[in-house]
Amino acid sequence: MYGWIWRHLPGPLAVRIGTAVVLVAGVVALLMFVVFPWLEPLLPFNEVTTQ
Secondary structure: OHHHHHHHOOOOHHHHHHHHHHHHHHHHHHHHHHHHHHHHHHOHHHOOOOO
């Protein structure tokens, strides 16, 4: 998959690296601000019990 993305990025090496960094930052931002907050109430980590 990563090879396919790399082959389809336009431009020389410097432009490809910059585009790849922007894509990775966008995916991380999407996960941190959209996916994880939506998923957090569904996870059982707040139900801590001790015996």
